[in-house]
Structures are given as C-alpha cells and as structure tokens.
Amino acid sequence: RKEVEQDPGPFNVPEGATVAFNCTYSNSASQSFFWYRQDCRKEPKLLMSVYSSGNEDGRFTAQLNRASQYISLLIRDSKLSDSATYLCVVSNNAGNMLTFGGGTRLMVKP
C-alpha cells in the first residue's frame, strides 16, 4: 500500500463546477498535511496547509480527518486556470520530510 494515495483522475469538469479530491495516508503518526499544485512542466507550489479544524482560502477548502486518515480538497466555482495536478502531501512525525501522493489531475473546460 502506498503511503499517500490519490485518485489520479483526470477529473474533467465544466467551468463553475465544484470538485472534490480525496487523499488517504497510511502513517497515523504523520504530523502535517498539505495540498500542492503542479502545472505542466512546472515545479510543485504550495496551495494550502491542511489543519484539523479545516481551513478555507477563497474558493478552496481543505479538511483533515485524522481518525480515518484522509484529507480532502474542495474547489468551488472552478476556473479554467485551476487546471493542474493537485498533490496531496504528508509530512513525517518529525515534520521535516514530505511524502507525495501520485497527484490528481484536474481539467476545467469552458
């Protein structure tokens, strides 16, 4: 079993749609959780951290369920510019090493 698992997609959605990605992780001692975004032929960039209480940044909402060991990302009112690969990332219990999921590809169409 992979340490961090994601549905690779692609998720093809129309502009304005709401789309949700889930991610599961295997190490219950994991410390921190993140969503990164990676555009084609670019490096990953931090989208948002994920907190136990859930957090929202504009159209993006991230949630963490430690009991079930999954993380979610919700994107509302999708834009064409949201098309990218979204990487679920989990840090180890020391907080100094990241493990990446395989990524979920999102394609937003007009």
Added chain:
Amino acid sequence: SAVISQKPSRDICQRGTSLTIQCQVDSQVTMMFWYRQQPGQSLTLIATANQGSEATYESGFVIDKFPISRPNLTFSTLTVSNMSPEDSSIYLCSAIGQGFGQYFGPGTRLTVT
C-alpha cells in the same frame, strides 16, 4: 518564502557521463532536499542534503550514483553519475526554512541518450 534557482534548467547527456546540478536559495534555510520526478509520476525523495556532512539517502538511492554536496546553508549540488537512459527525469531541489513551508526549485529536465 524562498526563491530557489537551479542550473542547468535542462540538459541532454550521453550515457556513461555525469551531470552536476546546482541549487541556490536566496535565504538561509534549515533543510534542503533533492527529488526526482519521472514522466507522469509524482515526486520521489532522493536524499536530504546536510550542511557539512554526508547526505541522507532514501531507499534505492546511493551516494556513488547521486553524490550530493551542501557546503553552506544556501547552496547544494546533486551529481547524476554514470548516466543511463533510466536516469532521464526532472530533478528538483527543495528547501524548508524558518517561518516558511517547503518550496521547490524550477527543476532540471535531464534526458540521457
């Protein structure tokens, strides 16, 4: 945040040769890492670059193949030695600093022929 630059941005190399990739961060960072991302795959950690001492390698990666240097807090190099076509990949430098999360350099796209 931190700005991370890498050189070269891309290269095409012949099998059996070696390539050294440089990574420069614009601020002092606590940790630096090297990742590999093969086509269509996610990122795989190669090693943690330790300042002034040997790098810490992940399973499947060895120092003879991927020697790493980190002479100071802002600079690191990764060498891909005795290259084969299987080494064709994007190599990414990454850093964590005080007060900011983990950032990535733009990557070095390596093709081995």
